[in-house]
Amino acid sequence: MTPTTDVRDFVVNQRNGVKGLVDSLTLTTLPSPYIQPPQERLTSDKIISSSSSKIPVIDVSNWTDPRVAREICDAASKLGLFQIVNHGIAPAELKALIAAARGFFELTAEERRRYWRGSSVSETAWLTTSFNPVKESVLEWRDFLKFEFLPQRHGFAATWPPVCKEQVIDHFERIKPIAKKILNILISNLNSAIDESNKQILMGTMRMNFNYYPECPEPSLAVGTGRHSDINTLTLLLQEDGVLSSLYARATEDGDKWINVPPIPGAIVVNIGDVLQILSNDRYKSIEHCVVVNKSCSRVSIPVFCGPVQDSVIQPLPEVLENSEKSRYREVVYLDYLKGFFGRPHDGKKTIESIKL
Numbered sequence: 001m002t003p004t005t006d007v008r009d010f011v012v013n014q015r016n017g018v019k020g021l022v023d024s025l026t027l028t029t030l031p032s033p034y035i036q037p038p039q040e041r042l043t044s045d046k047i048i049s050s051s052s053s054k055i056p057v058i059d060v061s062n063w064t065d066p067r068v069a070r071e072i073c074d075a076a077s078k079l080g081l082f083q084i085v086n087h088g089i090a091p092a093e094l095k096a097l098i099a100a101a102r103g104f105f106e107l108t109a110e111e112r113r114r115y116w117r118g119s120s121v122s123e124t125a126w127l128t129t130s131f132n133p134v135k136e137s138v139l140e141w142r143d144f145l146k147f148e149f150l151p152q153r154h155g156f157a158a159t160w161p162p163v164c165k166e167q168v169i170d171h172f173e174r175i176k177p178i179a180k181k182i183l184n185i186l187i188s189n190l191n192s193a194i195d196e197s198n199k200q201i202l203m204g205t206m207r208m209n210f211n212y213y214p215e216c217p218e219p220s221l222a223v224g225t226g227r228h229s230d231i232n233t234l235t236l237l238l239q240e241d242g243v244l245s246s247l248y249a250r251a252t253e254d255g256d257k258w259i260n261v262p263p264i265p266g267a268i269v270v271n272i273g274d275v276l277q278i279l280s281n282d283r284y285k286s287i288e289h290c291v292v293v294n295k296s297c298s299r300v301s302i303p304v305f306c307g308p309v310q311d312s313v314i315q316p317l318p319e320v321l322e323n324s325e326k327s328r329y330r331e332v333v334y335l336d337y338l339k340g341f342f343g344r345p346h347d348g349k350k351t352i353e354s355i356k357l
């Protein structure tokens with residue numbers, strides 16, 4: 001990269017990512033394609049202190065304890081986000097996964113580029129930058145590698161990067177039963193059950209991101225991940241320990257106030273996605289969240305997204321509408337919903353709003 005190279009071209013079209021940008025230049029100011037308009041910056045006046053409002057931390061060491069179900073359903077219907085501890089995945093396994101993600105981003109730009117979206121050597125893993133660079137007027141300060149978990153397809157992971165392949169498969173396998181237990185609790189609380197009619201909607205697909213946020217010369221002007229709610233059913237996110245003040249959740253549905261979701265060693269952040277909000281006809285809330293970047297250190301986060309298969313029809317569960325309650329959403333095929341979300345820049349809860357009746 002030379003001083004005259006166009007930054008957007010270097011990062012996006014030449015497939016270097018923002019990691020490639022920080023590695024090839026000593027940046028002292030934020031390049032203009034990353035400068036967010038003031039309304040998108042998370043300034044301190046928008047942040048609620050964690051002493052006045054807290055993210056629930058739920059001990060799930062005994063899944064059959066009615067307290068666990070109560071706390072999960074309560075958190076899903078209020079904030080739409082909570083953390084779980086004592087979930088059974090060993091801290092050393094989580095650390096190994098974070099190290100594997102860092103290992104991938106420490107490969108050379110040329111090695112990383114082999115996985116770039118559109119020409120990746122793997123059909124089920126691809127790397128890209130920002131969120132939707134074609135549609136975004138301002139880019140997000142993030143690269144991410146996405147994995148699709150297709151255990152029924154022979155050799156689905158054969159071409160995944162060797163530096164992280166084993167850890168990613170292990171993590172999918174460890175997260176799956178935990179996601180299932182949480183979904184079971186949430187769905188039972190709606191007087192329904194996970195069965196043949198809805199299991200492909202609830203967790204027919206599992207995807208994982210390695211999100212990588214490089215150190216940023218002027219973090220207050222940038223965003224790592226812009227405001228959005230996840231569109232799937234349930235997300236289980238691993239944050240890297242020690243990188244504070246990064247993930248923020250909207251504190252109230254109206255108003256521009258945000259609360260930090262602090263990393264707790266060994267914990268997993270769980271958030272409700274749009275599909276669960278729709279299935280429950282608004283009893284559960286998908287939570288808007290965003291990520292702030294850091295001046296002195298990079299950060300890795302690893303969400304696992306459980307969600308519907310593409311041809312699922314998404315609408316409130318029949319049990320929820322039993323007492324002639326009206327559906328608040330028009331039914332939608334998940335593929336169309338995906339296209340709506342991925343077809344525009346991150347924009348809060350615009351996708352779910354677009355199908356509100």
Ligand SMILES: O=C(O)CCC(=O)C(=O)O
Nearest residue numbers: 209211225247291301303
């Ligand atoms: O980096 C994080 O903590 C959250 C990332 C996120 O919201 C996402 O990948 O959907």
Ligand SMILES: [Fe+2]
Nearest residue numbers: 228229230289
């Ligand atoms: Fe998210």
